Amino acid sequence: MILTDQNIDYISKNLELYGLKNQELREDILDHICIHIENSEATNFELAYQAAIQKFGGYLNINHIQTETNVQLYFKASKNRMKLSFAIELLTSMFILTGCFFKIMQWPYAGLILFSGFALLILLALPLYFYTRYKEKLLKYQS
Template identity: 40%
Template structure:
């Protein structure tokens, strides 16, 4: 069967209706569905479309693909946030240890190091922890 432009629009709209928001995923699914329909010899588009949807697992399978795509995007961002948390935490601990050492030895800049460590904790590490916790909860239940 030859796919027409109105068939492609129908497929795109139905995928959007069933929760496929990612443009890349939508294009891939439309391509697979169109390829399946074109490979069949029947001329009944509706019948072939329903058959293609069932062949690919139905709309619930498409929604699961969307969730997995979202989770993969989240996991890439989560890795960056975790590395950033580690680096900020490491710098903070190093500054605290060196600051306390300087304080014990009565060397200069001890207070500056302690203040910078506390500021890193308050304005970088705590917000990063809350951000990552919020994103984990959000993607866990979506």
């Protein structure tokens, strides 16, 4: 069966209507459905479309695919965020400890190093920590 542009638009709008908000995922599933319909022996578009949707497990399974994709994207972003957080926390602790050592030894620039360490802590490390905790709570409530 050969699909027209109207058929493809109809499938795309239905996928968006049933909860596929991720553009790349919607295009991938649209491609799979179109290939299944084009390879089918059916002559009626509606029947071929319903058969293709059922092959995916129905609209409920398509929503499950969307949820699983969101979780995988979250964990990928979370991994990067954890690496950044570790680097910032390491740098912050190094500045604070070095500043304390300089202060004990009464060497110059001790105040500047301590100030830099606490500025990193307040401006970067703590907001990143609380943002990560917020995202984890959101994921827990969604699942």
